[in-house]
Amino acid sequence: MLRVLAVDDEAPALGELLYLLRADPRVRSAEGAGDATEALRRIGRALEAGPGGDEGAGGIDVVFLDIHMPGLGGLDLARVLGGFARPPLIVFVTAHEGFAVQAFDLEAVDYVLKPVRRERLAEAVRRVHDLVHATAQAPAPEQVPVELGGVTRFVPVDAIAYVEAHGDYARLHTDQGSHLVRIPLSTLEERWAARGFVRIHRSHLVALARIDELRLDGGATSVRVGDADLAVSRRHARHLRDLLMRRTP
Incomplete structure (x- = not known):
């Protein structure tokens, strides 16, 4: 007790x-x-x-x-x-x-x-x-407080598939929906690196374990995360490919 x-x-x-x-x-x-x-x-x-x-x-x-x-x-x-x-x-x-x-x-x-x-x-x-x-x-498990209709709820970090930058805010995407929080993407990138999140673009931070596909098309790289197709910038493409190769059994 x-x-x-x-x-x-x-x-x-x-x-x-x-x-x-x-x-x-x-x-x-x-x-x-x-x-x-x-x-x-x-x-x-x-x-x-x-x-x-x-x-x-x-x-x-x-x-x-x-x-x-x-x-x-x-x-x-x-x-x-x-x-x-x-x-x-x-x-x-x-x-x-x-x-x-x-x-x-x-x-x-x-x-x-x-x-x-x-x-x-x-x-x-x-x-x-x-x-x-x-x-x-x-x-x-770490949780993130989000506001829903004036009520604070806590979303487990493990439930987040990817994060999208919105200026000084970030939109957290989960299987159940998305939530806007007042936390810069750069802060979440640093905080969640040890939890398997990787920056793939200036606008996106992705949970490595939630990437379903890596696509190469005419020099452009993208990933499939659930129902979302997310572009991978050139500066992050090689690092992401290396991480995904190490993940493969």
Whole structure:
């Protein structure tokens, strides 16, 4: 079961969040803090207690964290916690939609919008619970926050076939559709190189494993990715062919 810390400077919002968390059967204990200083103090006390079977003993598994707070804000606190040897997981709970990209950069598990709905919070708790209690020790799959009709959803990177540049934005193409995110293609190229994504054109980044065909036609090179035909620029063609040849058993 989960040991939870909720952080919000607004007492009514914090009280409601704690009420919902404590009602979830996957939550063993849920404490509250009104600011970042109190949150760090509570986390420090939990770490000093060490692991154990008693209620409240051991470290904090997850911090449900507001973004706008006096003093040290939620994003800054998440960066501080990320420097811990064994950082707690982070779920942002905020009334502001515009910080999903920063949440992505900080590897937040979820991004819940206020007013908090019981069902939506339960989904966030489920995600945390699955990560904390997963039997496999492999790292959690990376996800990208996307906005759909005012609701933030998280798309697994492994579900993305290719990415198309749109200025400072990028369009993520999956088998289920596409999503526009405010992240430059160059940033995703650097971040996802180790995940098998390769630049084939100034406008396209492709998951190597999702390339179905490589086509050569009169000196022009293109690839087939699902239903899409994507041009490969001359500067990237040789490198792509080499990568595809190494992929072949």
